[in-house]
Amino acid sequence: MTTLIRSIAVGAALFAAGAVMLERARAGSDEFFPPVTDPLTRQECGSCHMAFPPGLLPARSWQKMMGELDNHFGEDASVDAATAKQITTYLVAHAADSTGYGDMRRWLRGVPASAAPQRITELPKWVREHREVSPREWTRKEIASKANCVACHVDGERGYFEDD
Amino acid sequence: MQIRPRFLFLAALTMMSAAQAAQAAPRDDILAGYAAQAKAADAAFAGFSAARGEALHRDRHSGGKPDSPSCTSCHGENTRAAGRTPVGKAIEPVAVSVAPTRYTDAAKVEKWFRRNCREVLGRECTPREKGDWLAFMTTQ
Known part of the structure; x- marks a missing residue:
């Protein structure tokens, strides 16, 4: 009986270790960005657009954005101070240049250290990855805007942004 | 230990109506709050x-x-259908009957x-406007 429990425990541990390694390997690729797991961030940042993975911007960008929510790309997206603080902490901890989770630094290639870009769609890597999408394609009604990732990346909510 | 199907059915029914009542109560409280504010702003206020x-x-x-000149710019003309944000994300219908x-x-x-x-x-909307709008949505 103890042997059985022990083998189950070893199996579970191996599985967990494998899952962590797989997650890290995927996080290193250009196509997987760990999705938002914090429920508050997911809810507040996912009402008007998808809750963009925090690894898509550096910490300094998230900090700037969270300080200007009353004018969020022209919209009033303000939240109360306690909510803003909790979301900022989460975004910064999981930002592209954080060491907390995976390594997204390659995603920031070409972004000056002094800049705090706000539009993900203006990052050099984003532009490069979407250079094959024709201007006509962007005007399709069901796309609506470049912020609507999931119009094309059907598994974007789960973090997958491979070519579709 | 046997549970009769009829008992299960009744229990489920009770739980369902209890859940609906549980949602109506906080909504009524919110409306009552706006009514109190509207009354404070205008003594002649006679309901939403x-x-x-x-x-x-x-x-x-x-x-x-x-x-966005109208609520319907994003929420759509049909209150029971999903709306759409300017960047393309679906918005849950605004009508209480479907949401x-x-x-x-x-x-x-x-x-x-x-x-x-x-x-x-x-x-910002006035308390009366908020209550009127909510009153409309509860009829939808």
């Missing part, structure tokens, strides 16, 4: 009107953003009135 709420919802207003969990969290209701009234009207 779903008809006024519908007009507020459907009219084209000036003063807000050019892209029974809506308008049960006072802070959330206030947050969206504050944001959306500014977008559409260029100002």
Whole structure:
């Protein structure tokens, strides 16, 4: 009986270790960005657009954005101070240049250290990855805007942004 | 230990109606709160009107953003169908009949009135306007 429990425990541990390694390997690729797991961030940042993975911007960008929510790309997206603080902490901890989770630094290639870009769609890597999408394609009604990732990346909510 | 199917059915029915009542109660509290504020602002206030709420919802207003002159700019003409945000994300229908969990969290209701009234009207809504609009949605 103890042997059985022990083998189950070893199996579970191996599985967990494998899952962590797989997650890290995927996080290193250009196509997987760990999705938002914090429920508050997911809810507040996912009402008007998808809750963009925090690894898509550096910490300094998230900090700037969270300080200007009353004018969020022209919209009033303000939240109360306690909510803003909790979301900022989460975004910064999981930002592209954080060491907390995976390594997204390659995603920031070409972004000056002094800049705090706000539009993900203006990052050099984003532009490069979407250079094959024709201007006509962007005007399709069901796309609506470049912020609507999931119009094309059907598994974007789960973090997958491979070519579709 | 046997549980009769009829008992299970009755239990399920009771739980379902209890759940609906549980959602109606906080909504009524929110409406009562707005009624008290409306009364404080105007002693002649005589209750909310779903008809006024519908007009507020459907009219084209000036003063807000050019892209969103009406609530229906994003929520759509049909209150029972999903709306769409300017960047393309679906919005849950606004009608209570198809979205029974809506308008049960006072802070959330206030947050969206504050944001959306500014977008559409260029100002915050009055307590009467908020109550009228909610009254309309509860009839939908």
